[in-house]
Amino acid sequence: MKPPNKGGRGGPDPVSELTTNRLSIYLRALAALDKAGVRAVSSQALADQFHLNAAQIRKDLAQFGEFGVRGVGYVVTDLLRHLREILGLDRQLPVAVIGAGNLGLALADYSGFRIEGFDVVALFDVAKHKIGRRSRAGVTIHDIRHFPRLAKRLGIRIAVLAVPHAQAQRVADAVVGAGIKAILSFSPGGVEVPGGVKVKRVDLTVSLESLSYYLAQGDGHES
Amino acid sequence: MKPPNKGGRGGPDPVSELTTNRLSIYLRALAALDKAGVRAVSSQALADQFHLNAAQIRKDLAQFGEFGVRGVGYVVTDLLRHLREILGLDRQLPVAVIGAGNLGLALADYSGFRIEGFDVVALFDVAKHKIGRRSRAGVTIHDIRHFPRLAKRLGIRIAVLAVPHAQAQRVADAVVGAGIKAILSFSPGGVEVPGGVKVKRVDLTVSLESLSYYLAQGDGHES
Known part of the structure; x- marks a missing residue:
C-alpha cells in the first residue's frame, strides 16, 4: 500500500x-x-x-x-x-493541486493550508474547458502539459494529487519527472515513486472505517 | 485538539x-x-x-x-x-455529508467510500439555492433544518462535516442532537462532543506539514 x-x-x-x-x-x-x-x-x-x-x-x-x-x-x-x-514552515512552500474537480478545487481554496504557510499557487487539469478558469479563491487552472515549466517558474515544492485513481500513477510519474520530491495523494489506491520522493497518502476510507468499528462495538454492547 | x-x-x-x-x-x-x-x-x-x-x-x-x-x-x-x-463493514452504513461546497460535493461522490459499503445517502446545506440540487453522482442536497427527520428516515449513522470552521461546532451540536454517534470532521479546528460520540478528524494540514518536514531535512542535507 x-x-x-x-x-x-x-x-x-x-x-x-x-x-x-x-x-x-x-x-x-x-x-x-x-x-x-x-x-x-x-x-x-x-x-x-x-x-x-x-x-x-x-x-x-x-x-x-x-x-x-x-x-x-x-x-x-x-x-x-x-x-x-x-517543520520547515519558516518559509512559504508553493503547492500545486493536480486535478480541478470538486476535490481539487476544495483543496486549492482550503483555508487551513494558507494559515500555516502553504501557498497553493496553481491548479492543473487535462480538461480543455477548465483551463484558464479560476477557483473561488482565485487559483488559476493550467494545462497539465505545462506542469514542468510552471513548476520551475513558480518554485513548486509539493504536488497534491486530486485525480481519479486510474490517472494517479501517470500523474505521479509526471510530477516526479518534473523534479517534485513531495506528493500528497488523495487517490484511493497507492502510487509508486522512486527513492528520494516522499508520498503522503490521505485515505479517507480508513477514517470512516475507524468510525464503523466504533459503531459496531457500540451496537454489540447494546444488543 | x-x-x-x-x-x-x-x-x-x-x-x-x-x-x-x-x-x-x-x-x-x-x-x-x-x-x-x-x-x-x-x-x-x-x-x-x-x-x-x-x-x-x-x-x-x-x-x-x-x-x-x-x-x-x-x-x-x-x-x-x-x-x-x-470493522462493521458487513452491512451498509448510511452516511450524510453536511456542507455542499466543493469539499462536500467531492466527498459525496468519492468512489473510495462506495467500495467499502459506505453509502452517502444525503447532502445537507443552509444555502437556499443549493437545496434540491444533486451532486454529479446523484446525491440530493437537503435543507439542514430537515436533518433530524431525514437522519431517522434514512437511518444515517455517520455525519461527515464539510462546513467552514466557524460553523463546525454548531453543526456538530445539531447532528449529535439528532442522535448521530459518529462524526468525520474536515474542519481545521476541533469540535467538542459529549461522551458516547466519536469524532474522527481529518487534518489535511498535518499531512502537508509532514511533507514540509521531509523537504526541510533534504534541503538541510544538501546545503
Missing part, C-alpha cells in the same frame, strides 16, 4: 512521522494559546487543555533541543518559532 | 485506533489479492507485497482470533470476510 521507499533523500530521517504529526498538533495548540494572549505554558497545562500527553510532549520536544525554562515552562512565541523551523 | 471523550459508549474500546487503521490497510491489500485471484497468502508474503510488517500483521489479527492455517497462511476470502465483520 505504501510506496516502496522510506523517504530520506539526503540521509536518514531521524524522527518518525508520528512525531512530526504530533509536532503539528502542538503547533496548532500553541498558536491558539498565542492568539489568546498566553505567554508561557507548562507541558502539563498544554496537555490538560488540549487533551494531549504531557510526558509525550516533553519527550518529543527533547529530540530537538532544550525549549523549557525551569519554573516557567515553555515561552509560547519561542516554542512556536522553533516548531515552525523544525 | 481532540474531543474530550475517548469513545467507547457501551464499554471500553479494546483495540486502539492505530490497530483499526492497520486492519483497514490489510483489508485493502487482501481485496487487491482477491481481485487478482490469489487464494491464500502468508503474513510474510502479504507484508512483502504491500510494504507492511509481518509480525505486526500476526499480532494485530491474533487479537480477534485464529485466522491462519499452518503451512497455508491466510485464506484470502475468509480473512476478508472476518475483517469486514470486525
Whole structure:
C-alpha cells in the first residue's frame, strides 16, 4: 500500500512521522494559546487543555533541543518559532493541486493550508474547458502539459494529487519527472515513486472505517 | 485538539485506533489479492507485497482470533470476510455529508467510500439555492433544518462535516442532537462532543506539514 521507499533523500530521517504529526498538533495548540494572549505554558497545562500527553510532549520536544525554562515552562512565541523551523514552515512552500474537480478545487481554496504557510499557487487539469478558469479563491487552472515549466517558474515544492485513481500513477510519474520530491495523494489506491520522493497518502476510507468499528462495538454492547 | 471523550459508549474500546487503521490497510491489500485471484497468502508474503510488517500483521489479527492455517497462511476470502465483520463493514452504513461546497460535493461522490459499503445517502446545506440540487453522482442536497427527520428516515449513522470552521461546532451540536454517534470532521479546528460520540478528524494540514518536514531535512542535507 505504501510506496516502496522510506523517504530520506539526503540521509536518514531521524524522527518518525508520528512525531512530526504530533509536532503539528502542538503547533496548532500553541498558536491558539498565542492568539489568546498566553505567554508561557507548562507541558502539563498544554496537555490538560488540549487533551494531549504531557510526558509525550516533553519527550518529543527533547529530540530537538532544550525549549523549557525551569519554573516557567515553555515561552509560547519561542516554542512556536522553533516548531515552525523544525517543520520547515519558516518559509512559504508553493503547492500545486493536480486535478480541478470538486476535490481539487476544495483543496486549492482550503483555508487551513494558507494559515500555516502553504501557498497553493496553481491548479492543473487535462480538461480543455477548465483551463484558464479560476477557483473561488482565485487559483488559476493550467494545462497539465505545462506542469514542468510552471513548476520551475513558480518554485513548486509539493504536488497534491486530486485525480481519479486510474490517472494517479501517470500523474505521479509526471510530477516526479518534473523534479517534485513531495506528493500528497488523495487517490484511493497507492502510487509508486522512486527513492528520494516522499508520498503522503490521505485515505479517507480508513477514517470512516475507524468510525464503523466504533459503531459496531457500540451496537454489540447494546444488543 | 481532540474531543474530550475517548469513545467507547457501551464499554471500553479494546483495540486502539492505530490497530483499526492497520486492519483497514490489510483489508485493502487482501481485496487487491482477491481481485487478482490469489487464494491464500502468508503474513510474510502479504507484508512483502504491500510494504507492511509481518509480525505486526500476526499480532494485530491474533487479537480477534485464529485466522491462519499452518503451512497455508491466510485464506484470502475468509480473512476478508472476518475483517469486514470486525470493522462493521458487513452491512451498509448510511452516511450524510453536511456542507455542499466543493469539499462536500467531492466527498459525496468519492468512489473510495462506495467500495467499502459506505453509502452517502444525503447532502445537507443552509444555502437556499443549493437545496434540491444533486451532486454529479446523484446525491440530493437537503435543507439542514430537515436533518433530524431525514437522519431517522434514512437511518444515517455517520455525519461527515464539510462546513467552514466557524460553523463546525454548531453543526456538530445539531447532528449529535439528532442522535448521530459518529462524526468525520474536515474542519481545521476541533469540535467538542459529549461522551458516547466519536469524532474522527481529518487534518489535511498535518499531512502537508509532514511533507514540509521531509523537504526541510533534504534541503538541510544538501546545503
